[in-house]
Amino acid sequence: MEILARMKTILSILWKVLSTTRVVIANIFFLVMVIILLGVFFTDTEESLRQNSVLxxxxxxxxxxxRSAPEAAEALLKKMGRETARADETKTQDVIDAIRKAATDPKILALVxxxxxxxxxxxxKILDIGKAILDFKETGKPVLAHSMVYTQGQYLLSSYADTISVNPLGGVLITGFGMYQTYFKGLLDKTRINFHVFRVGDYKTAVEPFVRESMSEEARExxxxxLNGLWQAYLDEASKNRGVSPSDIVSYVENIDTRLAATGGDAARLAVNAQLVDExxxxxxxxxxxxxxxxxxxxxxxxxxxQDYLAMSPSAEPSGKEVIGIIRARGAILPGKQPENRTGSESIAELFQKARQDPTILAVVLRLDSPGGSAAASEEIHHEIARTQEAGKPVVVSMGSVAASGAYWIASGANRIVAAPTTLTGSIGIFAAFPTFEDTAMNLGITxxxxxxxxxxxxxxxxxxxSAQSERAIGQLLRFGYDLFINRVASGRRLPAAEVESSAQGRVFLGREAHGRKLIDQxxxxxxALRTAASLAGLTVVNSKELRREPSPHEKILQAFFSSAQVLFTQQSPAVSRLLNMVETQAQVLESFADPNHIYARSMECEGSLF
Structure with a gap:
């Protein structure tokens, strides 16, 4: 009895310790949440810009x-003097806005x-930023660039500087562009998963990773x-900025090994000799x-x-009462409501509804940066464009880096389409894909x-x-979807269906060729695009405001908390970060096949494949 009493006492004490620990942990979690929320909503982050500043x-x-989500907690920790993790995304427009403000700001003496x-x-996107830098240089303020090593994108951005310098142990790494996809056929064969693929369009190669082990000739062509067009655009811009010829840069890349041998492996000296950097x-x-x-x-x-500069000098509200509404659609097109890094049909529909109900918005610019996605979701957004036009408000589509397949389906309904010469667009085609596991199950003894x-x-x-009957039915559904796609484009672009068909079959084009094929207007x-929208709306002054989905209180709390967790606990090298981004991209591609009908207008070759 005494032993049982002692065991009972010990267990009672242990239970009290565990209970107390649980309460303490819960209270700590609650306290962290309170601190975060107080910082997010009540911390004064205003700072004034000092004289003799450099942007x-x-x-x-x-x-x-x-950006996928606001990084409020990162700003809070910075205010508290804590070192923060590097952001994994930068909104391009923020960079452009800061450069434009700095150009006329007497406190800003230079740009680095x-x-x-x-x-x-x-x-x-780099070319868009570069245009803002060129305008900045017109003010006479100096622009300088400095880094340890310049990778391909880093160098293109830095090439707009008056003077480029590199660390003695650094250099310039330009590699050209490549498209390397991951193929899953071998894995599917080994696991005996039957991946059923249907497509319309000889060049609709989005499904190849599931049915092939290598790139088809159509995809290569x-x-x-x-890729060559994109590479030439890079060469033309970088060489123009540096006062060298495109062939000089090509020679630098193609003969990097022998040129490094001539400098004894001194990559910094080689970059100076090649006139890619100045000092x-x-x-x-x-x-x-x-x-x-x-x-x-x-x-x-x-x-x-x-980013700090923008926070110090927030944008003023448009001076006029009449504005152009900007709606941004980023990422794979999916049904329903989606976060900022996805184009949700309901999310975009709500923004169009806001634009229709706002009497100060006379036209809408839809900024598309998407490889496509769900055919049904694309059609829903296409319908929202039509409803907005019926309300007397013209819609202009501005294409970002990519607006292909389902994104082009959406764009075809706009009054005007504006694309960059380097935009990837087209990919007019459709496919269906889904797996069945009957052979996998049988291999495991499951029937x-x-x-x-x-x-x-x-x-x-x-x-x-x-079944064969199901296969025939899906084929008919796909043919109907493809014909609808062709008709949407033919109607929106005022082109004969046969002419659209000649630019279809899933082929991808750069903006310059798409313009020649009448797939875009300018x-x-x-x-x-904003100037075009203003002209269609009869406005002489271009004022704009962005329409953005408001996160729910629940989302704000989660964003703040997980943002803080990332800032506090995530520090990783650029190499690891890049590898994780590659894995995440592949996971997101698989995750985004979420259309209940399994029918997609998507160009997977346009996403996550450039290095």
Whole structure:
């Protein structure tokens, strides 16, 4: 009895310890949440810009049309003096807005391009930023760039500087563009998963990763054409900025090994010899160079990042009562409501509804940066464009880096389509894809049997094979969807269906060729689209405001908390970050096949394949 009493006492104490620990952990979690929310909603982050400031153009992560979620907690920790993790996305328009403001700001003496944390090479977005930098240079203020190493995208952005310097142990790494997809046929064969694929369009190669182990000749032909065009655009811009010929840059890339041997492996000296950079300087020497260019002492200069600069000088509300509404659609097109990095049919529909109900909005510019997605969701957004036009408000589509397949389906309904010369668009085609696991299950000793009232009763059961009748029916559905796609384009572009068909079959085009094929109306950027929309609405002054989905209170709390967790606990090298981004991209591609009808207008070759 005494032993039992002691055990009971011990267990009672243990239970109290566990209970107390649980309460303490819960209270700590609650306290963290309260601190975060207080910081998010009540912390005063206003700072004034000091004299003799230098604008730091320091984009981090990938350039995007719209960030996935606000990084309120990151701003809070910065205010508290904590070191924050690098952002994984930078909104391109934020960079452009900061540069434009700085051009006329007497407190900003110069612009420094610090591209070290920029990932990838989104040529279209970098060209848009570059245009703003060129306008900045017209003011006579100096623009300088400095880095340890310049990767391809980092170098294109930095090429707009008056002076480029590199660290003595650095260099310039330009590789050209490539399209390398991951193929799953071998895995599907080994696991005996039957992936059923249907497509309309000889060049609709989005499904190839599931049915092939390598790239088809059609994919090679189409990919080579637009890759070469994109590479030429890169060469033309970088060489023009640096005063060299495109062939000089090509020679630098193609003979990098022998040229490095000639300099004894000194990549920085090689970059100077090739006139890709101007000088070799340490960080301290670069500070001295910057001081000399501005005529100020080093200690008198104050660097301010573009995000902080925007926070110090928030945008004023449009002075006029009549504006152009901007709706941004980023990422795969999916049904329903989706977060900022997806184009949800309901999410976009709500924004169009806001535009129709707002009497101050006379026209809408839909900024598309999407490889396509659900055919049904694309048709729903296409319908929202028509409803907005019926309400007397013209719609202009501005294409970003990519607006292909389902995104082009959407765009075809606009009054005007504006695309950059380097935009990837077209891909007019459609496909269906879904797996069944009857052979996989049988291999594991699992079988299925039963009865149904019709031959279609087992349709949708992943452990049942797809019947010939179902295959024929899906083929007919796909043909109907493809014909509807062609008709939507023919009607919207006022072209004969036969002419649209000649540009269809799933082929991808750069904006310049799409213009020649009458798939778009003009070459230009978002500013050009806004001017076009203003003209259609009868406005002489271009004022605009962005329409953005308001996150729910629940989403705000989750965004704040998980943002803080990332800031506090996530520190990773650029190489690891890039690998994780590659894995995430592949996961998102698979995850985004969420159309209940399994019918897609999507161009997978346009996403996550450029390095």
């Amino acid at each position: 730091l153009v320091n984009p981090a992560g990938t350039l995007v049309e719209q 391009i610090d591209s070290r944390d920029l990932q990838g090479c989104d040529t279209t 189409a990919g080579r054409e637009w 070799i300087k340490t960080s301290t020497q670069f500070d001295q160079l910057l001081a000399g260019k501005t005529g100020k002492r080093i200690e008198d200069l104050h660097r301010v990042g573009f 299925t049997d039963g009865i149904g009232t019709t031959g279609l009763a087992d349709l949708g059961n992943p452990l049942r094979p797809l 070459l230009g950027n978002l500013d050009d």
